[in-house]
Amino acid sequence: MSKIVAIHSFRGGTGKSNTTANLSVLIARAGNRVGIIDTDIHSPGIHVIFGRKPESFHHTLNDYLHGKCSIKQAAYDVTESAIGRVGPDDERPRIFLIPSSIEVGEIAKVLREGYDVARLNDGFQDLLHDLKLDYLMIDTHPGVNEETLLSIAIANSFVLILRPDSQDFQGTAVTLELARRLDVERIQVIVNKIPPSMDRELLREQVESGYQAPVIGMLPLCNEMAELASSGVFSNSHPDHPLTRELVRIADQIMN
Numbered sequence: 001m002s003k004i005v006a007i008h009s010f011r012g013g014t015g016k017s018n019t020t021a022n023l024s025v026l027i028a029r030a031g032n033r034v035g036i037i038d039t040d041i042h043s044p045g046i047h048v049i050f051g052r053k054p055e056s057f058h059h060t061l062n063d064y065l066h067g068k069c070s071i072k073q074a075a076y077d078v079t080e081s082a083i084g085r086v087g088p089d090d091e092r093p094r095i096f097l098i099p100s101s102i103e104v105g106e107i108a109k110v111l112r113e114g115y116d117v118a119r120l121n122d123g124f125q126d127l128l129h130d131l132k133l134d135y136l137m138i139d140t141h142p143g144v145n146e147e148t149l150l151s152i153a154i155a156n157s158f159v160l161i162l163r164p165d166s167q168d169f170q171g172t173a174v175t176l177e178l179a180r181r182l183d184v185e186r187i188q189v190i191v192n193k194i195p196p197s198m199d200r201e202l203l204r205e206q207v208e209s210g211y212q213a214p215v216i217g218m219l220p221l222c223n224e225m226a227e228l229a230s231s232g233v234f235s236n237s238h239p240d241h242p243l244t245r246e247l248v249r250i251a252d253q254i255m256n
């Protein structure tokens, strides 16, 4: 059965896009067909991590939302660059990316006119069906907005990322309350950018008892990730790094 996984945070810059990219690659490597959709229409970017230039996109999520193409036409197969192996089209593993437009005019249009959120939901369902996906990973815009509400409402798994930061703690509590009111099936928490000097176990206990939600990953703040600077998929370039090992454990928990 296919699964929709939404990766979200209340505040920006927590590591959603890099975590989504890495988990998608690891889940695909485990033998799955994975779609990644960039619903951060106001400030898209996950295509950069996959080394894709905006000019290479004939269609984007924006075109689909404005009725100019099917969602499948805005899906790009990135399997070869992401995991280096490609068999026939309908085989596993496979990774597809559905980017949002980085053009000023397109972003302004969405800000000005909005879009039909129900159409986004139809697009998710079409992707699962048309691309025969095992997983659809949603990279979201931070904060609480219409896409967040939709992602929460339809996700089988809602993954919240926060940093060990007082502003993040407070904001995450708001999002969690919302998710509980919307009866989300499964809520999981990842703490990212943990400084080496911090007591990880104490932090885990504080987050779990404070939120009454399982922490599925504790990711260290590390120079190698900062230096990679979103120019690639970390788990590909650093397969033996402790951060990659923790990402593998998170991917396993999402798949179970």
Ligand SMILES: Nc1ncnc2c1ncn2[C@@H]1O[C@H](COP(=O)(O)OP(=O)(O)OP(=O)(O)O)[C@@H](O)[C@H]1O
Binding pocket: 009, 011, 012, 013, 014, 015, 016, 017, 018, 019, 040, 043, 140, 141, 142, 192, 193, 194, 219, 220, 221, 222, 223, 225, 226, 228, 229, 230
């Ligand atoms: N564990 C980490 N250690 C060091 N740097 C990290 C770590 N995780 C992410 N980063 C860096 O933090 C920055 C923000 O990451 P990313 O774009 O994935 O976050 P985001 O939550 O998607 O941001 P936005 O809210 O703007 O979409 C990037 O430069 C990334 O390389």
Ligand SMILES: [Mg+2]
Binding pocket: 016, 017, 018, 040, 045, 046, 139, 140
């Ligand atoms: Mg992002």
